[in-house]
Amino acid sequence: MEEKVVVDVDVINKAMKKIFAVILLLVSMNAYTQDSTAVYKKRVLENIEIDFLTSYYTQDGNNAAVTGGIGSEKITDITPTFVIAIPLNDDDVLIIDAGISAYTSASSSNLDPFDKSGASSRDDGNNNSSNTKVVGSPWVASSGASQADSWKSLNANYSHSSDDRNTVLSANISLASEYDYTSFGFGGGYTKLFNEKNTEISISGKVFLDSWQPQYATEINSYIEAGESLNNGFFSGIPILDQNGDLSVKSGADSWSPINTTLLDNTSRNTYSLSMSFSQILSRNAQFSLFFDVVNQSGWLANPMQRVYFGDRDNYYIGEPESIPNYTSSTNKDVFQLADDIERLPSSKFKLPIGARLNYFLSERFVLRTYYRFYTDDWGVTAHTANIELPIKVSDKFTLIPSYRYHEQTEADYFAPYEENLSTQEFYTSDYDLSAFSANQYGIGVRYTDIFTKFKIRGKLGLKNVEMKYSKYDRSNGLSSGIFSLGVKFVLD
Amino acid sequence: MRKIAMLIIMASAFTSCVAVKEYQMVNINDPDMKLTANKNNRFETNFQLYREGAAGANGGKGGGGCGCN
Numbered sequence: 001m002e003e004k005v006v007v008d009v010d011v012i013n014k015a016m017k018k019i020f021a022v023i024l025l026l027v028s029m030n031a032y033t034q035d036s037t038a039v040y041k042k043r044v045l046e047n048i049e050i051d052f053l054t055s056y057y058t059q060d061g062n063n064a065a066v067t068g069g070i071g072s073e074k075i076t077d078i079t080p081t082f083v084i085a086i087p088l089n090d091d092d093v094l095i096i097d098a099g100i101s102a103y104t105s106a107s108s109s110n111l112d113p114f115d116k117s118g119a120s121s122r123d124d125g126n127n128n129s130s131n132t133k134v135v136g137s138p139w140v141a142s143s144g145a146s147q148a149d150s151w152k153s154l155n156a157n158y159s160h161s162s163d164d165r166n167t168v169l170s171a172n173i174s175l176a177s178e179y180d181y182t183s184f185g186f187g188g189g190y191t192k193l194f195n196e197k198n199t200e201i202s203i204s205g206k207v208f209l210d211s212w213q214p215q216y217a218t219e220i221n222s223y224i225e226a227g228e229s230l231n232n233g234f235f236s237g238i239p240i241l242d243q244n245g246d247l248s249v250k251s252g253a254d255s256w257s258p259i260n261t262t263l264l265d266n267t268s269r270n271t272y273s274l275s276m277s278f279s280q281i282l283s284r285n286a287q288f289s290l291f292f293d294v295v296n297q298s299g300w301l302a303n304p305m306q307r308v309y310f311g312d313r314d315n316y317y318i319g320e321p322e323s324i325p326n327y328t329s330s331t332n333k334d335v336f337q338l339a340d341d342i343e344r345l346p347s348s349k350f351k352l353p354i355g356a357r358l359n360y361f362l363s364e365r366f367v368l369r370t371y372y373r374f375y376t377d378d379w380g381v382t383a384h385t386a387n388i389e390l391p392i393k394v395s396d397k398f399t400l401i402p403s404y405r406y407h408e409q410t411e412a413d414y415f416a417p418y419e420e421n422l423s424t425q426e427f428y429t430s431d432y433d434l435s436a437f438s439a440n441q442y443g444i445g446v447r448y449t450d451i452f453t454k455f456k457i458r459g460k461l462g463l464k465n466v467e468m469k470y471s472k473y474d475r476s477n478g479l480s481s482g483i484f485s486l487g488v489k490f491v492l493d
Numbered sequence: 494m495r496k497i498a499m500l501i502i503m504a505s506a507f508t509s510c511v512a513v514k515e516y517q518m519v520n521i522n523d524p525d526m527k528l529t530a531n532k533n534n535r536f537e538t539n540f541q542l543y544r545e546g547a548a549g550a551n552g553g554k555g556g557g558g559c560g561c562n
Contacts (some may be wrong), residue, residue: 055536059544079536101539151559176558183558196512208558273549279528281513285520289528293549355550357528369525375547383547391525399525409546434546445533449524467517467533475544483540488535 014357021376044161045087048492050461053081053099054485061432062330064107065139066217067337068307069418069430070328071110071138073479077103091161101151102152108146110138111305112218113336114318116233127392134238135319136336151178166193170204183210200279200289208271214264214304217339219318224261238318240338245321256316256338259423263342269299285361288438291373295351308340308430310423328418343429345414351377367391375409383409391447401445401469408438437476463491 040112061073081099088094109115112138126252140148153176160169167190189204198261225426230250230427233344240256249255279289309315317324319335326332355373362368369389376382389403414427421428446468453462454472467487474480500516513521529553530538542548543559 015558052533053533053535057536059540077540079539083532139511142530142548153558174558178559183559196514198512210558227524275550281518281521284513284517287521287526287528291550295549350550353547354549359526359528361523367523367525369529371551373547373550377546379546381546383545385547389531401531407541407547412546429516433544441537441543443537445531455531469533471537473544474541479544482539483537483546485536 014055029108041163043090044159044165045085045093049085049464050490050492051081051083051085051487052490053079053083053487055079056485057481057483059089059473059479059481061475061477063342063417063430063432063435063477063479064434065306065429065431066107066311067110067113067138068337069432072106072141072330073426074106074141077101088294089204091163093159095155095157095159097153097155097157099153101153102148103150104141104148104188106141106147108149109142109303110136110336111142113137113140113142115142116220123177124209133319133334135334137323137333138336139330140333149179151176153177162489166197167191172206174208175195180213180215181210182213183208184297184425185209200277202275202277202279204275206273206275208270210269210271210299212264212269212300212304214267214300216263216304216342217340218256219277220342221259223258223265228257228261230255230257233450236316239334241317241321241324242318243324245313245317245324246318254314256314257314258334258339259310259341260344264300264304264422266347268296269301271295271297285441286359288358291353291355291357293351293353295349295353297349297351300345301347301349302345302429303431304342306343306429306431308341308343308421308428309337309419310340310421310428311419312329312422312424313340315419338424341428343431344427345429346379347426349377349379351375366393367393379434380411380413381409383407397449399447401443403443403445403471405441405443406438409436409443411436432477432479435477439473439475441471441473443469443471456493457490460493461480461490462493464491 039130055078057075057077059073059075062071063069064071064073077099079099081097081251083095083097086094086096114134119285128166136142155172155174157170159174161167162215170189172187174183176183185208186207187206189202190371191200191202193200195426217460223230226235240250242248249353274294276292277289281287292323313456316338318336318338321335323332323335326376327335327337353375357373360368366386369391371387373385374383375385387403387405389401394400412429414425414429416428416430418430421430449465450463453464455463457463469485471483473482538551
């Protein structure tokens with residue numbers, strides 16, 4: 001009996017060994033099959049890639065929209081951003097894009113130009129703080145809550161490529177917020193390659209469901225909060241001057257009041273866009289693409305921070321009477337004109353931009369990159385934009401990239417400069433971004449590339465490239481800006 | 494619309510050209526030949542979105558996500 005049990009155990013052991021052997025064989029065959037497949041199906045993305053991107057932007061001009069088309073447009077902005085591309089498997093890639101844009105703005109600060117530490121810090125000369133006059137100026141940055149802010153954004157994009165790499169499906173989601181604006185967006189795309197990957201057609205859709213947390217010009221907001229009275233709240237005890245610098249009455253038909261005390265009645269602002277593109281390889285050295293967007297926006301499309309002054313209404317001021325004749329001069333540091341209304345624009349906008357790119361590999365040293373866009377919308381803006389870049393491969397690691405961009409546009413139907421809109425109009429703005437102008441932008445960039453990622457941080461994070469660029473942008477209506485951008489790409493081994 | 498249709502027809506005509514084989518795409522695959530804006534240009538595109546009345550058809554946003562146009 002005991003011998004039988006020992007024999008049975010031996011049989012079981014032998015059977016188990018066979019089963020293990022079969023399992024091992026199957027596992028190894030499976031592994032071999034996977035390896036074989038890997039030979040034929042290249043991963044869409046081999047390793048995790050990390051981009052650190054940042055920029056420093058400055059601008060100045062004389063047509064700030066927050067102060068009705070006149071005043072300082074000084075802005076500085078810094079934007080640290082990380083983009084991380086993660087291969088989830090052979091076919092799928094997840095891209096996380098997170099960034100901050102931290103800015104200071106003279107124009108936005110003048111939402112409240114009478115802030116104590118701004119222009120109004122001027123006193124009457126007798127060192128008695130109680131006698132500090134309330135003054136303001138569209139040319140002096142105030143230091144209210146709106147003088148600095150940050151825009152924060154987080155985007156996630158997932159893409160799946162088919163085994164033959166001829167079809168790509170993608171989906172994305174985005175969140176963004178700043179102190180007076182939040183945005184939630186989502187979208188999806190479909191890309192098809194054919195003709196031996198010489199031709200590519202892509203279609204994508206995006207939806208942004210945005211909303212305002214509206215901030216208003218302080219005089220309009222205070223007037224409404226005080227029950228439409230100039231004798232209560234902010235205006236209590238503050239002299240209001242007429243165009244001649246004389247004291248104005250604070251009640252009746254000859255006193256200042258905004259023409260409209262109904263502000264935002266709808267805080268939503270939605271954008272729906274459909275994009276199509278067609279790309280074609282023309283030869284071993286040339287390829288081009290066409291882009292076509294259809295964009296529809298609805299909701300509150302005006303910016304509630306932006307003032308408007310009408311040419312057919314009397315003007316009223318707070319500050320020094322002797323500065324009123326010089327109101328539109330940057331020498332004015334101590335008088336501010338009370339707004340007639342906030343900017344008002346239609347609740348829908350239809351945009352139709354069409355773009356094209358043509359790239360040509362001129363030689364081992366030069367590549368020509370060109371771009372053109374035609375834009376039109378139902379607010380009356382028509383624009384042409386052209387861009388040319390000429391990457392020069394100075395060595396196998398360094399590329400110099402000079403560029404030039406030209407933009408011209410017609411003005412929106414609702415635009416008029418400071419004091420040139422009329423109160424009889426339904427829609428009006430003095431935002432010079434919607435005016436007629438042309439703009440020239442000159443840029444120079446340099447890129448260092450190391451395809452072998454020899455330089456490593458902590459032995460794993462290989463530096464793939466570093467790119468720096470500076471661009472100078474000048475608009476024909478006086479706005480001038482400069483932007484320095486830096487991009488560093490790492491590959492995780 | 495007629496112009497757009499013409500553009501699409503012209504673009505389709507290119508597909509009838511002899512295809513460039515994958516092993517002939519050394520120059521086409523150069524990073525500077527990409528038919529998209531350089532990643533480092535995203536901040537420029539962003540300020541242009543604020544400072545100009547036109548946007549879109551460049552792979553960036555045509556609006557939404559910011560209190561600009």
